[in-house]
Amino acid sequence: MIGYTWHEAQANESHVLWELSGSDAGTTLRLTHTRLAADSGSGFAAGWHHHIDRLGGVVEGRPTDWSWPRFEELKARYEGSSGPAESGA
Numbered sequence: 001m002i003g004y005t006w007h008e009a010q011a012n013e014s015h016v017l018w019e020l021s022g023s024d025a026g027t028t029l030r031l032t033h034t035r036l037a038a039d040s041g042s043g044f045a046a047g048w049h050h051h052i053d054r055l056g057g058v059v060e061g062r063p064t065d066w067s068w069p070r071f072e073e074l075k076a077r078y079e080g081s082s083g084p085a086e087s088g089a
Contacts, residue, residue, distance in 0.1 A: 012037060014044075046074035 003017040012035060019030040031052070033044055050071050057064045 006033070042075050042078035045078040046071050049074050049078075 001017065001019045003015060006014045006016050008014075014033060014035040017030075017032040017034075019032070021028050021030070029052070031048055033048065036044055050067070053070075054064050054066075
């Protein structure tokens with residue numbers, strides 16, 4: 001588990017917590033980002049989602065560049081829902 005305070009052009013601080021848990025089926029990564037301003041949640045969710053999607057490529061030796069169109073697509077999906085968008089879509 002790793003946690004830290006996040007500062008990004010906001011008046012308030014937010015908190016990020018990364019947790020790994022293992023099972024016979026593999027490893028689960030849980031990312032929790034709290035204390036966000038009400039209007040910034042979808043942007044952070046889309047950003048983290050896109051970073052985590054790209055992480056698989058890094059692990060497999062084929063890193064990919066950041067894609068603003070993909071970020072905007074994810075952000076729109078998060079803005080239109082009350083939960084996480086499906087990863088890898």
